Structure formats: C-alpha cells, structure tokens
Amino acid sequence: MSKEQLYTPEGYQKLVDELNYLTKTRREEIKKDIAEARSFGDLSENAEYDEARNEQAKVEARIKELEELIRHAKVIDEEAIDTTVVSIGSSVKVRTADGSEIEYSIVGSNEVDPDSFKISDQSPIGKKLIGTRAGNKVVIDVPSGKVSLEILEVSRVK
Numbered sequence: 001m002s003k004e005q006l007y008t009p010e011g012y013q014k015l016v017d018e019l020n021y022l023t024k025t026r027r028e029e030i031k032k033d034i035a036e037a038r039s040f041g042d043l044s045e046n047a048e049y050d051e052a053r054n055e056q057a058k059v060e061a062r063i064k065e066l067e068e069l070i071r072h073a074k075v076i077d078e079e080a081i082d083t084t085v086v087s088i089g090s091s092v093k094v095r096t097a098d099g100s101e102i103e104y105s106i107v108g109s110n111e112v113d114p115d116s117f118k119i120s121d122q123s124p125i126g127k128k129l130i131g132t133r134a135g136n137k138v139v140i141d142v143p144s145g146k147v148s149l150e151i152l153e154v155s156r157v158k
Contacts, residue, residue: 034056086106092151
C-alpha cells in the first residue's frame, strides 16, 4: 500500500481523529479489559481474556493501517480547486434522464460513502464526471445499463 491516496481535508481529518482515538483511548480501555480478565484466573480457559486479546489485535492492525494511509495521504487544497471543472473535492449537481436531481461529492477512494452520495473519482460515475463542466452531458456505463446525466452545477464540497 505505498501508493499515494488523495483525500479531502475532511476525509484526512477523519483518519487522524480515528488514529488518535485508537492510540490514546481505545488502547487504554483494552489494557484495562486484559488486566481485569487476567484477574479471573486460569488464562487457558478464560473467554474474557481471549476476547480482549482479539480486540487488541484488531485495534493494533487498524492503527497500522491508519498510519500507513496517513503516511501516503495527499490532501487536496480546497482553495486550489477549480470550481468550473469537476475534480476530487468537487460537489456536482446533476440531472438524470427522468428529471430528478442528485448532488454528488467527488472524494478519494478511501472516503466513499454511497449513502451520503460521496463517490470515488475511480467509480464509473466519478470517472465520467471528472473534467466535465456545468452544461456538459455524459453517458455512463453502469452494471444496470447506461445512465445519462446533465451537469447542472460544480462547486467545492461543502
């Protein structure tokens, strides 16, 4: 995982916040859980101890993953985003063929949240939207067929 990853400032801050929580708070909680489980006696048949150690392993793995993501993160300068062209860090309002409007936020691949309409620049829709401007129309191949979108407005992610 040595490839540079693009992040919005918000997405990068979420990584940093999670790392801080895991290293400063969660590690201490797990230490206490392990100490408490040890006090129950025989470790070979101690489910609480095994559970606490498994949780510790998961947290340590996630800490390593976050450290690696942060090490290779490149944060998009929101002030440098050209609001006339769709790029990572853009918010883009589109109209579908049936007339409904959707607003997507184009984010790095580790920030994707489809429920919040945060789509990756690497997704089929994201790839087609990158580089377009208000007034452009695109046709996107998706698993269910083709989707036509008209770009109505481009702005910075709010």
